[in-house]
Amino acid sequence: MRFRNILLPVNGSAASLKAAEFALAHAGEDQASYVLLNVYDPVPLLIGGQARDQVDQEISVEEDAVMLPFRTMFRAASMNFRERLEEGHPVQAILAVAEEEGCDLILLGTRGRSDLAGLLLGSVSHGVQHGAHCPVLLIR
Numbered sequence: 001m002r003f004r005n006i007l008l009p010v011n012g013s014a015a016s017l018k019a020a021e022f023a024l025a026h027a028g029e030d031q032a033s034y035v036l037l038n039v040y041d042p043v044p045l046l047i048g049g050q051a052r053d054q055v056d057q058e059i060s061v062e063e064d065a066v067m068l069p070f071r072t073m074f075r076a077a078s079m080n081f082r083e084r085l086e087e088g089h090p091v092q093a094i095l096a097v098a099e100e101e102g103c104d105l106i107l108l109g110t111r112g113r114s115d116l117a118g119l120l121l122g123s124v125s126h127g128v129q130h131g132a133h134c135p136v137l138l139i140r
Contacts, residue, residue: 002032003105007098009037009090009124012066015109019139020070023107024077034074034081035101038066039093059085091127099133106136 008023010016023034040059063085074081084101086093098106110125129136 002028004032005035005101005103006032006105006107007035007037007094007101007103008070008107009039009094009109010066010070011038011090012069013109013111015111015140017069017109019107019109020073022139024073024079027077027079031080032105034079035084035097035103036067036070036074036081037084037086037094037097038063039086039088039090041088090124091131094124094128095131095133104134106132106134108136108138110138110140 006023008016008019010020040063067083071083073079084097086097094106094108097103106128108125108128110123125136125138129138
């Protein structure tokens, strides 16, 4: 099965970098199109008393910093990609964007946390695996 439209959620973590490296290492001649998705939660900043325009400016700066290494990697490899920034909980945002973009694969970096903290806090990879309409490939 060849995947044509792949969602790659990125957050600047080592896990999301590994997922991007996997994508680049396995790009074939018939390169897929990638959606690089960064999800943010403005609530902590808003609760901290910052004005919404100040929060939006901080998010813009942070998003650019997060996306820069991925943008650089994909451009250097001449990969077909576009970027998306979404507000909300990561699991819901990833699932919604995958559906909206018609993705046929979600490539997700994970820390592989299976300890008590992961169980209590919840896991993005677990939520995405169980809610996705398409295959999910976890990269650790």
